[in-house]
Each structure stands twice: as structure tokens, then as C-alpha cells.
Amino acid sequence: MTTETVLAEIGDLIRQVLDGYDIDAVPITPDTSFDADLAFESIDLVVLGTLLTERYGPGIDLAGFLSTRSLPEIITLRVGDLAGYVTARLEHA
Amino acid sequence: MAHVNSNGVRLHVQRLPSKVAGAPPMILIHGLLDTMASYYFSIAAAVAGLGFDVIAYDLRGHGRSERPRQGYGVDAATDDLAGLIEELGVTGPVHLIGFSWGGTVAFRYAHRFPHRVASLIVIESEPPTVAWADRTADGLRDLSAHLNDPEEVARAELGALVPAMARRLTRKARELAVSTTLVEDVVDRTGLAAVYPPGWLRCPLLLIVGGESRLHARLDGIVGLLPPCDVVVVPGHHHQLLAFAPQQVAAAVLPWLATHRTARPPAVVS
Numbered sequence: 001m002t003t004e005t006v007l008a009e010i011g012d013l014i015r016q017v018l019d020g021y022d023i024d025a026v027p028i029t030p031d032t033s034f035d036a037d038l039a040f041e042s043i044d045l046v047v048l049g050t051l052l053t054e055r056y057g058p059g060i061d062l063a064g065f066l067s068t069r070s071l072p073e074i075i076t077l078r079v080g081d082l083a084g085y086v087t088a089r090l091e092h093a
Numbered sequence: 094m095a096h097v098n099s100n101g102v103r104l105h106v107q108r109l110p111s112k113v114a115g116a117p118p119m120i121l122i123h124g125l126l127d128t129m130a131s132y133y134f135s136i137a138a139a140v141a142g143l144g145f146d147v148i149a150y151d152l153r154g155h156g157r158s159e160r161p162r163q164g165y166g167v168d169a170a171t172d173d174l175a176g177l178i179e180e181l182g183v184t185g186p187v188h189l190i191g192f193s194w195g196g197t198v199a200f201r202y203a204h205r206f207p208h209r210v211a212s213l214i215v216i217e218s219e220p221p222t223v224a225w226a227d228r229t230a231d232g233l234r235d236l237s238a239h240l241n242d243p244e245e246v247a248r249a250e251l252g253a254l255v256p257a258m259a260r261r262l263t264r265k266a267r268e269l270a271v272s273t274t275l276v277e278d279v280v281d282r283t284g285l286a287a288v289y290p291p292g293w294l295r296c297p298l299l300l301i302v303g304g305e306s307r308l309h310a311r312l313d314g315i316v317g318l319l320p321p322c323d324v325v326v327v328p329g330h331h332h333q334l335l336a337f338a339p340q341q342v343a344a345a346v347l348p349w350l351a352t353h354r355t356a357r358p359p360a361v362v363s
Contacts, residue, residue: 042131042133043105043156046107046130061138063109063133063134063137063138063141064138067136067138067139069134071258071336075257075258
């Protein structure tokens with residue numbers, strides 16, 4: 001699965017998490033910041049993590065991925081970081 | 094997203110199931126104005142990897158749980174936890190980790206339901222007492238005085254909050270203060286003891302404290318309230334250990350849990 005495909009699917013999951021988010025208003029790109037652009041709360045990332053595991057299987061462990069990062073790194077997380085992680089995990093599955 | 098109705102409130106719950114069959118349940122209880130994310134970002138995955146069925150939830154009024162107007166005292170929070178455990182069908186003993194207020198709730202649960210708790214880890218927490226309620230009231234007053242000044246809140250936390258966290262903390266505090274009775278409920282002294290009788294807590298206990306925290310300055314008094322327990326001090330850190338010292342917390346929690354994973358609650362004494 002390509003990063004582009006994963007990125008598009010993550011965009012759909014983000015829309016589910018934010019429930020009504022206007023995806024055309026802020027296009028989701030690899031540079032989109034969860035905090036600054038999407039106003040993600042920390043709990044929104046938890047919900048996104050469960051959706052990712054449901055979509056891609058237990059090999060996608062967002063809690064494990066985030067626990068290797070400092071809080072400032074989590075706050076500045078971008079969609080591309082997550083897409084890269086998912087793509088890499090799927091390649092090694 | 095999973096929700097469970099407990100004690101009349103809809104609570105948001107997430108599980109990180111262990112790959113080990115028959116893994117004991119571990120319930121993670123977050124602090125005030127926080128969410129289960131504080132664990133999700135820090136130690137939850139490692140605890141699950143150790144062989145625990147990790148259950149994290151958002152307290153009432155927090156995260157994605159329902160926000161009723163009332164019911165934010167320590168006993169209501171304990172009832173919420175008891176109801177959650179029942180609704181999830183957990184019948185055996187549970188292990189608990191609580192941070193700050195979540196640890197105070199965990200202390201209360203272990204006191205009220207000693208036969209249900211196999212082990213207890215509290216991070217920057219103390220058991221609910223009259224003196225604790227008074228100190229917490231002072232702390233909430235300080236926070237209330239700076240709700241429109243996130244930078245001051247960050248400074249009051251001795252630099253231990255990044256600006257984005259401080260902004261969110263103050264916004265959540267404003268929302269909760271306006272829409273709920275949390276501020277009054279949390280510091281309600283009704284039913285709180287001044288001290289506890291010997292042997293009031295009978296499960297293995299690990300207390301983790303930041304070396305620069307306000308609680309650390311009173312550590313002897315806190316430990317005096319407790320039965321013999323293990324204490325780990327994380328040097329150079331303030332209150333927000335899960336956020337800013339997750340690796341040090343994991344280094345304290347994981348070996349301790351490894352030796353207490355098969356702990357059983359004390360037998361019920363009639």
C-alpha cells in the first residue's frame with residue numbers, strides 16, 4: 001500500500017474522529033498538523049489510534065508509536081508522520 | 094469508540110488487550126482536566142506488553158465521556174470506577190494505576206473495595222483526607238485566579254507545562270467550572286478522614302513522586318499515612334510526571350509490576 005493511499009485513508013479516519021469536520025476546508029496533506037491545523041485534542045489521537053488498529057490490524061500500535069516520542073513531538077505531530085509510520089509497519093507486516 | 098454506562102454516566106473506554114491469555118486487568122485512572130491520553134502517550138503500551146489487559150477510561154466530564162452537571166467528588170468517582178469494572182464484566186481482582194486525582198480515586202477504591210485490588214500504583218497522589226481536600230481547594234483557587242492567563246498557569250506549574258498544554262488546561266478548567274460542580278465536589282470534605290487506621294490499605298503499593306513537586310516536599314507526611322510501601326522519587330521533575338518523565342515512570346512501574354503481576358488481594362476478614 002502506498003503512502004498516498006494510506007494518507008487518503010487516514011484523512012477519512014480523521015473525518016470520523018472529528019465527526020463533521022469539513023475536509024475540503026483544510027486539505028489533509030503530509031504537512032497538516034494535528035494540533036495547529038486540525039485542532040486535535042489529545043483524546044482525539046487516542047480515538048484515531050483505535051480506528052487505525054481496526055483498519056490495519058494490531059500491528060498498528062499508535063500507543064506504542066507515541067510512547068517513543070516526547071510530548072512536544074506529539075503536539076507537533078503531522079499527518080505525514082503517521083502515514084509514514086503506518087506505511088512502514090504495513091511493509092514489515 | 095467504546096462507551097460504557099456506569100453509575101448513570103456514559104464513560105469513554107479503550108482497551109489495550111494483552112497478547113497473553115488470562116492477563117490480569119489493569120485500570121488506568123487519569124488526573125483532573127486530563128484524559129486517558131496521558132497514559133496512551135506514555136506507559137499504556139508498555140504495561141500491556143508486560144502482560145496486562147489494559148483498560149483506560151475518561152473520567153466523567155473529561156475527554157469523550159459524558160459531562161453531567163454533578164457528581165465529581167471522590168466517592169462518585171469511585172462509584173463510577175466500580176460501575177465500570179462491573180459493566181466490563183471484570184469479576185476478578187484488578188490492578189490500578191492513578192495519576193494525581195486519579196491516584197486519590199484509586200486509593201479510595203482500594204480502601205472501599207480491598208478484596209478487589211491486587212496492586213496499586215499512584216503517581217503524584219495522596220489518599221483523600223481533610224487536609225488533602227483543603228490543600229486541593231487552595232490549588233484550585235490558584236488555578237481559578239489565572240484561568241484567563243495560560244502563561245501564568247504554566248509559570249505556576251514551575252515551567253512544567255508547554256504553552257499549548259497550558260492553553261488547553263485553562264480552557265478545559267473554564268468549561269468544567271462553568272458547566273459542572275466539579276470545583277465544589279472535588280474538595281468536599283464529607284466522609285473524609287483526618288488520618289487512616291493502621292492496615293487500612295492491604296495491597297502492594299508503589300508511590301512515585303517528582304523530586305521537585307509540592308507533594309515531595311511533604312513526602313514524609315504522605316508516607317506516614319500509608320502502610321509500608323515502595324517509593325520512587327524522580328529527580329528534577331515536578332508534578333506532571335506522565336507528560337514530562339514517561340521513561341522514568343516506566344522504569345519505576347514496569348519492574349515493580351513484573352513482580353506483582355500475580356498478586357492477589359488479601360483475603361476478606363469477617
